[in-house]
Amino acid sequence: MKIKRLDMFQIITSPAVIFVFLLFILMLSVYLYNALPAFFREGLDVYFKNTWQASEIPSKEYYGLAAAIWGTLYSSIIGVLIALPISVAYSIFVVDYAPKKLKNVFIIISDMMAGLPTIIYGIWGAFILVPFLQKYIMIPLYKNLSFIPIFSYPPTTGYSYFSAGVLLGIMITPFASAIIREAYQMVPFTYREAAISLGLTRYEATKILLGYIKPAIVSGMILAFGRSVGETVAVSLVIGNSFNLSVSLFAPGYTISSLIANQFGNAYIYRHMLPVLYAGGLALFIIGLIVNLIGIYLLRRWQKNVRI
Amino acid sequence: MSGYKIRKGKDIVFIIVITILTFLGILPLFHIIATVFINGIPIIANKGISFLTNTLSNGGIGPAIVGTFILIFLSSLIGLPVALLVGIYAYEYPESKIGRATKTLLQIMLEFPTILVGVFVMSMIAIPMETYSAIAGAFALAIILMPYVAVYTQEAMREILFTYREASFGLGLSRVKVIFRILVPLSKRGILTGVLIGLAKVAGETAPLLFTVGGLYESYPTSIMKPVGAIPLLIYTLVQSPSKADHMMAWGASLILLLIFLLIFIPIRLKLKEVRL
C-alpha cells in the first residue's frame, strides 16, 4: 500500500525530471552531431588553428577556432582577475564594516547587478566604457609602455580583450561576491572572537578568516569564470570581433560565443562553416560544464567540511 | 611601540582599500543606470508615447515591446510547469542519488551559456519549421527560465517547518495531496518570487533569441509561428548599426528595458530576504 502511494507522487514528478535530463543530453548530442563534419574534414586542427577562410568555393574553406578559444579564455581570466579583489573586498565590507541598515542595501545592489539584462551592460560597455578605457587607460599605457608585449597593440578603436575583460569583471563580480559573502558570513563566530581576543588588528583578523574561507573564494572564482565564458552579447559588443591570437591586451579578438553570434547568420552561405561553429559551441559547452562541475564540487566539499 | 604603529597603519590602509574597492564594485551600477536614463530620456521625451507604440521606421519600439511580452508569456506557459515539478521533486528527495544529481544539473543549467541554448533550439525548432518564430524563442527562454524557478521552488519549500509536514500527514493524506494541496500553497509566496525573478531575467535575455525569433519591428506580431521581435534583441541590432539615429533609439529602448527590469525586480527584492541570481 505504501509503495502504491509513493508511486503516485513519483508518477507525477519524475517525467519532468527525466525530461530535463534528456533535454540536457539532447543538447550535448546536437552539438556533437553537428560538429562531426568539421572533425572529419579538419580533424582537431579545427580547435588549434587560427584561420578563417570563408569562400564560395567549398574546397577553399578552412576554419580554425583557436582565436575564439583564446579570446574566451583570455578575456575571462582578465575578468576573474578584476573580479577577485573587488568581490572579496565587497564581501568583507558588507559583512564586517557596513552599518546594519545599509547591509541589505548593498546586497540588493549586488543582486541587481547580477540580474541586470546583459544587453544593457553591452550598450553601456560599447558606448561608454570602451571610449573611457581607451582614453584614460589604453592610450596612456600604449604611449608609454608599448615595449611590454601586453601593451604593444595599438588601441585604435578600444575594442579589445581588455575592454571585454573589464566588462566581464564588472558583470561577474556580484555573482562571485554572493558566494564569497555567504561563506564569509558563515564563519563560526568563535573564530572571529578568537582572532579579536588575541589582540589582532582588523586587518590581521580578516586575513585569518579569509584563509579559512579560501576554498570558497577559489570555488567562487571558478564558478564566476564559468559564467563569464558563456557571456555573449555584452562581450561581442566590446571585443572587436577579429581573428587575433595575441597576448596584447588592447588587441581586438573573438570569443567562442561572440563568434557564433556573429557568424552564424551567414554560415548558411558557406558549406563548411556551420559544423565548425557547432564545434565551437561544443567546446564552449564542455568548458562550461567542466568548470562549473569543478566549482560546484569544490564549494560543496568545503561546505560539508565546514558545517559541523 | 613602532611595531604596533605599523600594524595600526596597515589596518587603516586596509580599511581604505576595502572601501575603495567596494565602491568601485557598485559604481558601475549607478553609472549604468544614470547613463541609460541620461541618454534614453531625451529620445522618449522627444517622441512621447509614440516611442512605445510606433513601429521602428516611425521611431517606435512598439512591436518589440509586444514581442517581449508575448515571449515572456509563452515561455512561462512552457517552462513553469516543468520547473515547478522539478523543484518539488528536488525538495522531496534531497538525499537520493537522483535528487542530488538533479540539484547539480539545475546548478549547471543556471550558468549555461545562453547562446548555446538558442542555437540548440534553432536547430530543433526553427530549422524544421523553416522559419523564425515566437514559439522557438519561447522554448529557448523556457529552457533558461526553468532552472531559476526550480531552484527557487525547492528553496521555498525547504523553508517549510517540519511541523507543518507532520500536521499535513497527520490529517491522513497521501503524499501527493500533502505536497500539492497543502505544502505548495503554503510556500506560494516564495515560489511566486522565484517565478517573477526568473521572468525578469528572461525578459532581458538576448543571446537565446538571436537565431530563434528573427526580429519583427515594422509591424505588430500576428502569429506565434512567425517571427517576432524583442526589446533586448532590438537593442543589440541597433547598437551594431553605424547610424547615430539607431544608437539613440537603442538608448531609448534600453531605458524601457531597464524600467521593466527595475519595476519587477525592486518590489520583489524588497520583500525577500536573500536572492541568488
Next chain:
Amino acid sequence: MREYAIETKDLKIYYGKKKVIKGINLRIPKNTIFAIMGPSGCGKSTLLRSFNRLLELNKDAKIEGEVLIFGKNIYGENVDPISIRREVGMVFQYPNPFPHLTIYDNIAIGLKLNNLVKSKEEMDKRVRWALEKASLWDEVKDRLHEYPASLSGGQKQRLVIARALALKPKILLMDEPTANIDPVGTKNIEKLLFELKKDYTIVLVTHEPAQAARTSDYVAFLYLGKLIEVGPTKYIFEKPKNELTEKYLTGSLV
C-alpha cells in the same frame, strides 16, 4: 478480553542503528486520559508517533513489534498508514495551524481533501461542530475568515485540536500540547481534555509530571526508552514502586 484503545507488544524503535525505544508493552484503555511522562530525550515523542505511523516521515526510523489500535496491528501486512492517521489524530508541541489558510479553512481542508463532506452546508456544520467540541466556537465564530495569526497561543492550539477532531478520530495523540502555551491557555486546554475524554481516548505526552497528575487517569513513566512504571495516576504519584520513578517525581533525575 477487554479491548484496549492502544496496545503495544514488545515495541522497539530504532533511529538508524540507535535503539530509542527498547521493548515496550503498553496498554491504553478506552476513553481515558493516558499520560506518558519522562525526562527529555527519553523517547516519548518517538513513541507517540509510532501510534499513528507518523514516525515514518523520518527515513531512518525502523520499527519492530506490534502496535494494536482497537485490536488491529497497524504495522500489519496490508495496512495503509494513511487511513490510520484519520483514526488517530494528533496535536503538536508548537501550535501549528496552517498559516496560509483561514480559521475556517484550517478545519475544512482535512475534510475536503479526504472527501468526507459532500456539500457546503455539511462543511459549515462540521466546522462549527469541531470548533464547539474544541471550546473555540464562541471565540472565533465571528472571524472564521481571518487567519490564525490573529489568535493567541492557546486559541491556536484549540484550533489544532478542532482540526484533528473534525476528522472524527477515535484516539487523540497529544505531544506536549501546552509546552508553548501560557498558563491560562494551558488551563483551558486541560479543562477541555476532561470534556473530550468522554468521547475519545487521549494519549498525552507531557514534560511536566504535575500536568500528568492534574489531568490523567493513567500514567506511564518512560526513561531512556524503557517503560519503568505504569498504572493509575493516583498510585504512581502517591506511592511509586520504582526507585527511578520516585527520583523523577522528586526532581532528582534530570
